[in-house]
Amino acid sequence: MELLHEIDPDLLQKAADIAINRYPNLRVRLRRGVFWNFLEKNDRPLRIQPETAWPCAPLDSRAEDGYFLRILYYRCTISVEMFHALTDGTGAMEFLKTVVYHYLTLVGKTIPDQGMILRGDDLPDRHEQEDSFTRYYRPEKRPQPKEPKAFLLEGTHFEPAGCNVLSGEMQAEKIHAAAKRRNVTITAYLTAALILSIRDSCMDFGYLAPRRPVTVSVPVNLRTLFPSRTMRNFFAVANVCVPLKEEMGFEEILEKVCTELSEKTSRSHLERQIMQNVRLERNLAVKFVPLFLKKMILREAFLLRGENCKTITISNLGRVRLPEEMAAETACASLTLYPTEKSPVNCGVCTLGDSLIMTFNRTIMESDLIRRFFRFVIEDAGTQVKIRTNNWGYPHETM
Amino acid sequence: MKQCENCGVILSDNQLKCPLCHRGLSKGDVTAGVLIPNPDYPAYPQDRLRQTRVFLSRLFLFLTIAAGGICLFINWMTWDQLSRPWSLLVIIPLLYLWVLAGSLLLSRARGGARILVNTLGLSGMLFLCDLLTGFYRWSVNLVIPFLIMAATVIFTIIVLARKRLWNAYIGYAITMLSLDFLPLLLYACRVATLFWSCAAAGLTALLCLAAMATFTWRKFHDEVIRRFHF
Numbered sequence: 199m200e201l202l203h204e205i206d207p208d209l210l211q212k213a214a215d216i217a218i219n220r221y222p223n224l225r226v227r228l229r230r231g232v233f234w235n236f237l238e239k240n241d242r243p244l245r246i247q248p249e250t251a252w253p254c255a256p257l258d259s260r261a262e263d264g265y266f267l268r269i270l271y272y273r274c275t276i277s278v279e280m281f282h283a284l285t286d287g288t289g290a291m292e293f294l295k296t297v298v299y300h301y302l303t304l305v306g307k308t309i310p311d312q313g314m315i316l317r318g319d320d321l322p323d324r325h326e327q328e329d330s331f332t333r334y335y336r337p338e339k340r341p342q343p344k345e346p347k348a349f350l351l352e353g354t355h356f357e358p359a360g361c362n363v364l365s366g367e368m369q370a371e372k373i374h375a376a377a378k379r380r381n382v383t384i385t386a387y388l389t390a391a392l393i394l395s396i397r398d399s400c401m402d403f404g405y406l407a408p409r410r411p412v413t414v415s416v417p418v419n420l421r422t423l424f425p426s427r428t429m430r431n432f433f434a435v436a437n438v439c440v441p442l443k444e445e446m447g448f449e450e451i452l453e454k455v456c457t458e459l460s461e462k463t464s465r466s467h468l469e470r471q472i473m474q475n476v477r478l479e480r481n482l483a484v485k486f487v488p489l490f491l492k493k494m495i496l497r498e499a500f501l502l503r504g505e506n507c508k509t510i511t512i513s514n515l516g517r518v519r520l521p522e523e524m525a526a527e528t529a530c531a532s533l534t535l536y537p538t539e540k541s542p543v544n545c546g547v548c549t550l551g552d553s554l555i556m557t558f559n560r561t562i563m564e565s566d567l568i569r570r571f572f573r574f575v576i577e578d579a580g581t582q583v584k585i586r587t588n589n590w591g592y593p594h595e596t597m
Numbered sequence: 598m599k600q601c602e603n604c605g606v607i608l609s610d611n612q613l614k615c616p617l618c619h620r621g622l623s624k625g626d627v628t629a630g631v632l633i634p635n636p637d638y639p640a641y642p643q644d645r646l647r648q649t650r651v652f653l654s655r656l657f658l659f660l661t662i663a664a665g666g667i668c669l670f671i672n673w674m675t676w677d678q679l680s681r682p683w684s685l686l687v688i689i690p691l692l693y694l695w696v697l698a699g700s701l702l703l704s705r706a707r708g709g710a711r712i713l714v715n716t717l718g719l720s721g722m723l724f725l726c727d728l729l730t731g732f733y734r735w736s737v738n739l740v741i742p743f744l745i746m747a748a749t750v751i752f753t754i755i756v757l758a759r760k761r762l763w764n765a766y767i768g769y770a771i772t773m774l775s776l777d778f779l780p781l782l783l784y785a786c787r788v789a790t791l792f793w794s795c796a797a798a799g800l801t802a803l804l805c806l807a808a809m810a811t812f813t814w815r816k817f818h819d820e821v822i823r824r825f826h827f
Contacts, residue, residue, distance in 0.1 A: 230768060233827040249639050272639050363638070364616055366606065485827040569604055569617035576605045584598075584607040587616045588638035 199298050199550075200529040205271040206305070211246050213300035214269050216318035218244050221293055223327055223430050224284055227264035233489055240264045246271060252361045252590055254536035254559060257281060269297060274529065276301065282431070287515050287533060287546075288419050289429040292316055294531075295520065302527055312521040316429075323427065330426040334469070335476040342474050345437055345507040348413035351396070351543055353562030362590040364565070365532055365557035366572050366583040370517075370549045376579035382452060385514045386459055388547060388556065389414050389438055390452035391578070392512060395570035397442045397451075402566065411441040414455075415508040415541075418463050419516075420472070434471040436462035437508060448578070505540035514547040530555055537561045543568075563591055611635055657698075661691050685729055693722040709752065709769030716748040716776075738791035742780040742798040749773050753805040757812055767820045770809070777802030 218225050225244070226237040242263040249272035257279065259266050267280035278294045285293070299315045311317055316326070356362065377387035393412050400408050416436045426432055438458040440451060461467060478484060484492070515533045532555040533546030543560040558568050572583045599608045599622045601615035611634065614621055634640065665688045672684035696718035700711045720741045727736035752770040759766070780795035789795050809817050 229823070231824045231826060233825065236823055236826065238823075250642065252638075252641065273636060275637070360641075565617050572606055572617065573604060582607060583605070585612075585616060586609065586637040587612075588641075589616065589635070590641070592614070592616065592619070 199277075199294055199531045200275045201298070201302075202274065202527055202529055203305075204274055205276060205301075207246060207248070207271060209304045210269070210271055210276065210297075210301055212304055213297050213318075214244055214246050216300045217293065217296040218318070220296055220316050220318045220320065220322050221289075221429060222322055223289070224265075224267055224280070224293060226266070226284070228259060228266060228281075228283070231489065233485060233487070233492075235489065244269065248272065249275075249277065252588055253277070253363050253534045254279060254361055284431075285429055286419070286431045286433040287417065287513055288421065288433075289431070291515055291518060291531075291533075291548075292429060295518070298528070299521075299524060302524060307523065307527060309521055309523040314519050314521050315524075325427045326429045328426070328428050329430060330420070330424065330428045330432045331472055331476050333426070334420075334424045334472050336469070336473060337477075338473060340470045340473060342470055345413070345503065346439065347410055347506050348439070348509045349396075349400075349408035349410040350506070350540055351509060351562070351567075353542060353560075353564040355542075355561055356563060356591040359561065360590045361537060361559050361561055362563075362565075362588065362592075363534055363557060363559050364568060364585065364587040365534075365555050366575075366585055367530060368554045368556065368575060368579070368581040368583055370552045370554035372579045372581040373554050373575065376575075376581075380449075380452060382456055383459075384549075384554075385416060385512070385547075386452065386456050388514070389416060389459070389512055390448060390455045391571055391574050392510065392545070392567075393438075393440050393442070393451050393455065394448050395567045395574060396509065397446070398570050399564075399566040401444065407442040407444045407446075411439045412510075413437050413439045413508045415511040416459070417511070417513045418468065420468060423463075423465055423468060424472075434468050436467075438462065448574075501540070505538060508541060510541060511535060511544045512547065513545075515549075517549045520550070525551060529553075532557050534559050609636060661695065665691060682729060686726060689722050689725050689729075693718050708755070709766045712748055712751060713769050713772060716744055716773075720744055734788075734790055737780070737783050737789040739794055741783075742789075742794040745773070745776055745779065746798050746801045749777055749801050749805050753808055756809055767809075767817070768824060770805075771821070771824065774802045774806055777805075 222239070223237075225240055227240040229236050229238055240263070242265075244265055244267075245263065246269045249270040257266060257268065262268055266284055267278065270277045270279065276294070276298055278290055278297065280290055295314075296316050296318055299309060299311065300318055302309055373384055373387070377384045380387070382390075392414060396412050397407050414437075416438055418434045418436050420426070420432045420434055421428075424432075436459060438455055440454045440458065442451075487495070513533060513535055518531050520528060528550060530553040531548050531550040533548040534557045535544040535546045537544050537559050542562045543558060545556055545558045547554065547556050549555075556571075560568075572585075575581055576583055599610060599612060600606070601608060601618065601620065601622060603620050604615055604617045606615070606617060608615065608622065612622060665684070668684035668687045672679075672682060696714060700714045700718075720736075723736040723740050723744075727733065749770075752766060752773050756766050756770050777798045780789060780798040783789040784792060784795040
């Protein structure tokens, strides 16, 4: 989250000390058991740090006093990076909002929380710490359809290895208008634009469209369909799978994206995902498998059923709601996802006021699909795109 | 601000090239000669320490391969005179040196993991050396049981003395206590032949377990429950 003034590290440390009290699910260290890993309370203080590495750099909990999260600052920006086992995007954004809220109040601003901020000086609510997956679990057997193998993005990895973060700040109103013109959601519009860009970047130099379908993995916040106030993980994934042809236009791709999204974000489909997750955890055979075997099996399953079945991930955090006085002190907010070995480009979307920021994080040099994506939204939605990048891999391209 | 004419995107003044098409940009309204740092991300310092570590580990890897390869070659060439795989007596300690260097110098693992890895590595190396020199069973009868006993006592002392690190070490201590029964297992399988030393290792495990349970019963009980929860 970028503020209007340079960050004062001492005040940010005080704000972090207050904010972490509200989030017992984050104030933990990970311990290894024989059958499962488990989390236990971490009594050490959470130290804020200046940002020195690229966003989503490997997180070594030993260097972070056992924490699986870090609070970073650079000039006017406060960032929170965390391990996905602790919470999802919604939980992380709530935590960041709490930190920024307390920082601004310590700076001397008077900000009424207006029920939009979980204040660190209030006691944590037990509903914020519940496992909502268990709450909505029904012991029924519903088979999950098998996902097809997806087209995988390939490219030349950066040397030295690292992540190139490139974000485009767009005018939220114009993107919203372009989506509304077609009667679709912003997520559907951006997903279709991304698929079109992937297809076109593959068809450069006369190549054919990808033989395998392009599958965009869209995380879904379950709190909207299954009422919950939990700050722990509570999300599912909708894999939007679109088989492509050379002659397909944007409208046709968008239609397929909408059909897939409405099917895979339906209550019954998401319930099936909840059931599958909880059933696996409660399975007696799984319970008694030693941890090291579980890790080996899960790693393979992740590659086969997770990583091989998606081309790219697009996570839309939606509009960040802030009290008016706090929004006036905030320039923009963005979300950066970590790329993986098989999914070397991922993107996060976040909207604050009229600023919609789409952040691409990649481990490969090729930027053609990103260039095509922004070119498309400029032409189709008529928005301006303001680029920010950490220039990883291209240090000579900046002063 | 600058604009890339090819991509149509707006860029900050510090960009010399468009990060999307990598074409050069005009100077815009930047004052010539004034360096503007990236307003959004810090400059990333080069990790020279890491680079040196990578170079040194590659150098030592090459030296290990060279030493092992030369010994194997000489062993093969002089097989008619000695008829023994003596080169393995060089290669195995060299491999253990890697375990030692990895666990003590390069790894940032806890002390518990280091003691455990070195106990296992040293035991394995001595067993193989014993096997290659006629298998007089000095490793399985004496050295390994006493090595495991010493490691168990060290763990118990750490667990009892350093109360703040109690739960960090207890997992390793439980693993070590289980390892104490390995000599008895070797005796049962007739690999080891000296009963008293193997039994002493088992007795050490039981005594250390009793010490932990007596002095820190509550913590010990809770930790075992947590570690073995399913």
